[in-house]
Amino acid sequence: MSAIGAAFADEPAFVPYLAVGDPDADASVEYVRALERGGADVIELGLPFSEPIAEGPTIQDAVVRSLDGGMTPAAFFETVSRLDVDVPLVCMTYYNLIYQFGRRTSGDPGPEAFVERAAEVGIDGFVVPDLPAEEAGPLRTACDEHDLDLIFIVAPTTRGERLERIMARVSGYVYVQARLGVTGARADVSTRTAASLDRLADWDVPKAVGFGITTGDHAREVVAAGADGVIVGSVLVDLIAEGNEAGDPVETVADRLEAKARELKQGALDGATSKTGVEADGGAGPETGAERESGTELGTETEVGGRTQAGTGTDAGTRPERK
Template sequence: MRIADKFRELKAKNEKALIVYVCAGDPSSEDTGKYVHALVKGGADIVELGLPFSDPVADGPTIQAASDRSLEAGMNPDVYFELAASIKEQVPLVCMTYYNLIFRRGVETFVKDCAASGITGIIVPDLPIEEAEDILKACKAHGVDMIFMVTPVTDRDRMQKIFSKGSGFLYIVSRLGVTGARADVARSTKEILEKVNTTLPRAVGFGISNGKQAAEVIAAGADAVIVGSAFVNIIASQDNVEERLEQLSRELKTGCSGQ
């Protein structure tokens, strides 16, 4: 499913989107498939399937540890695309990874492999808009969305470049720093949503971990919330994982409805 189709479907139902992240292969590919199913059952609308990299510069300790566990278990791009192809949930899949892996495989080959395995969007935190022409060209050729990030310090000129070239949704980083669950929703979230003037769906991530926070972000004007570390913490605990993932996904989706 394409990301735009999902947002149209949600708009017709007057719903906002829950976007979830899991690190592929943590602790195994088989487990990842089960975890994605639990998240979608709970209400997840879009799944970011992380392709782990040894130096995930945008990620905090929680996702760094998940990446380490996945890599130690044998995850690599070949295994990753096999895993993605095996996931049959009726939601868009998005690859979140770092540019070194894309460059090493070959930009055209990587994007083509995404499309062939059912991945319809790509997020690359360490790829600036000014250096993204190759992957944008490949994404356009293969029908894959290239999703860019904006942060509280992104200036208006760079935002306009991102708005004009990105697709799928806009990833709004709600605070400076790395990923990780937080106890509060940053004031910068409201400020950046006020600055972001785009027709792309606005999805807010970094720090959201419960339904109350999700509701606050939606109330501030977001079209979607993105949650990762809170789910990865559950996976790391290895305690009743599927049930707890589904439960938190349902709580967050309820929060996306403003409740």
């Protein structure tokens, strides 16, 4: 099983996102550590692109801050190579940066050089929001060559043949887009999430739900509805932006990220409990959950099952099958 697959194996996974270089690379290193301490099972690292068409205002602003701070693909890889965390890392970016990296480094445009470099610095997989399955052949091939996973987004509008086509190419986990539209913190969980999860129920691949998940309560609901994990970006990026605005020290912002991560991880764990009927639905609010020690302990277990097994991850890239 790949490192990413292992991260989902025992319990619902918490998958935070942040834009690397927001507001600078050193801060990102600290924030990634904080997310790991808070219970992250996989971390999505955003490499900022100037035209982030799938992102809402929060992450658009983070992209601007990161690019203004001088972030480049080369600097991104350098930053990732400095990370000393034990959770699998997923690079989230747009296709043009992947494609041009080849031209810049080897004179040959295409994803191969980018994937090779990513593998060197410890990236385990990719999410590329503007690359639908139809255009993903070269990147899929490069990922297979380097034993990396390629995660695809499945939207509420994805069904039938399209879903089959994605399942033929996806590995690691499926990113279940909770609602139509762009990324951004929301006040509630989309009612379309359950229907999307139902469509995927037959496939033996971890299903991680993202777009709008903001609280531990959301995480609990989504996992109770059948998700294997929750992806959370904008609310964390907001914490970074607010800290940045207020001039707070990196450590202070990191503490807030860690606390928020605990809340979200605990929500996911509570969702699994209510799903299996051990605990009545609605019994565990996010605040209660965030204070529980068990969140940390379970997070530690996941780390053991996560990156430490990455070296033996010969099964990265395995496509899901119908159960």
